[in-house]
Amino acid sequence: MKWTILSDNRSSNPALETEHGLSILLQTERHRILLDTGASDVFIRNAELLGIDFSDVNYVFISHGHSDHAGGLRYFMEHNKKAQVIVSPDAMSGKFFSKRGNLHSITTEWPEIGDDRFILIEQTCEVADGLHVIAHIPQLHPMPKGNQNLFIQNTNRDYIHDDFRHELALYTDGLLFTGCAHSGLENILAACPWPIHTVVGGFHLLDGMEVEGELIALAQRLKVNYPNTQFYTSHCTGDKVFEVMRGVMGEQLQSFRCGTMNEEIY
Secondary structure: OEEEEEEOOOEOOOOOOOOOOOEEEEEOOOOEEEEOOOOOOHHHHHHHHOOOOOOOOOEEEOOOOEHHHHOOHHHHHHHOOOOEEEEOHHHHHOOEEEOOOOOEEOEOOOOOOOHHHEEEOOOOEEEEOOEEEEOOOOOOOOOOHHHHHEEEEOOOOOEEEOOOOOOOEEEEOOEEEOOOOOOOHHHHHHHOOOOOOEEEOOOOEOOOOOOHHHHHHHHHHHHHHOOOOEEEEOOOEOHHHHHHHHHHHHHHEEEOOEOOEEEOOO
16 A cells, blocks of 8 residues: 655745645556545645646545645546546535534536536445445544634525535555544544554644644544554644644654655555
C-alpha cells in the first residue's frame, strides 16, 4: 500500500503548490483511488511534477460536499474517462456555506458526467473488493467546535447548522481515510468495524477553536483505545492543535503535506 499527498495546505517541497484543500492518491494491490480532489486543479499540477499518471485510477472517493475536497473533480474528469466517483447524494444536492469571516459558499461545482460514473452511497457498504465506505456516522463522541461556523441552506433558503449526513469515510486494507472528520475523529473510528492500522486525513480541530485540555484528553483516549494505530494529519488540523496532541501521542501522531509519500507493508 502506498499513499501520496497531492494537495494540502502545507508542502514539503517548494516546487509543489499548496491550497486550502486535500487530495491523496492511494494505491493498493487491488485499487488506485483518488481520495478527494482538493479545491482546484492544484493536485493535477503537483501530480505531474511527481510523475503520477491518473489514467489507471479506478475510483475517486469524495468524503463530503465542501469545495475544498471536491472542487477539483471536474478537472480530474478531463484526465480520466473511466473512474467511478464514490459520493453521498446529500453531498451533491446540498448548498453549503461557511461563516468563518464573511458568509461565503463552499458548495462544489459538480461536473456533468453520466450517472454510470457515480456510485451513490446511502449506507455503509463494500463498493468493491476490500473497499468499504462508512456512511451516516453516529455522533456519540464530541464534535469539532469548528463545525459551529458551517451551514447548509434548506429548501426555504434558511441557513441551518450542517449535520454532516453528507460525510463519508473510506476503509481499505487497514487504512481509514477521514476526509475532514467533521463528524468527529472518535465517531469515525467507532463507526469502523474493521481493524485499523493507519488513519489519514484532516481532524477539523482548528487553532483558536478547541480547548487545550480537551485536546489532551482526546489524545490520551486515542493512545489508550487505539495503541496500535498510526495517525497522520494535516489540512484542517491546526499547527498548535497538532503540537498539543503530539505532546501526548508522540510518534504515534505524524503530519503530512504536499509531496509526502508513505509506503506500508502489512
